[in-house]
Amino acid sequence: MIKLNGIERMSDKQRLEYLLISLEGQLSSENNPLANISNASALIYAIIDRLNWAGFYFMRENELVLGPFQGLPACNRIKLNAGVCGTAAATRKTQVVPNVHDFPGHIACDSASNSELVVPIVKDNTVYGVLDLDSPELERFTELEAKYFERFVKKLNQYIDWDEL
Known part of the structure; x- marks a missing residue:
């Protein structure tokens, strides 16, 4: 069970560390990939502040299709190379976008949404999708967060067989 008591007093780095610890606890106690991805998006949304969307898109027939998320309803499909998510999936590179309007x-x-952080999910040289975070604040995401969310995806890769989704 996750407890968020005191999280408001944590530094950004402490929150990111707590997020990784919480994710490990979730993944190590459940083997269903859909349950784990659903809870992964909920953990992000509960622990990381100043977000308006946190979730996943998965590759299906050469485009990204909406997966579990927290926030308002989102685009159902995104083509490769389209937008921040499509760019992250096509380039296999994390995208930190201070102002999405640019x-x-x-x-x-x-x-x-005014800023965005997108981490591609790549395992065994296959792109399975992206982790997408949006914020209503301009310049919300830092390089520190980018590194931690890359670690977050690596942790998911240790436990999740993406072909089962």
């Missing part, structure tokens, strides 16, 4: 081809699923 990003060529940005897809506005939620008009309140």
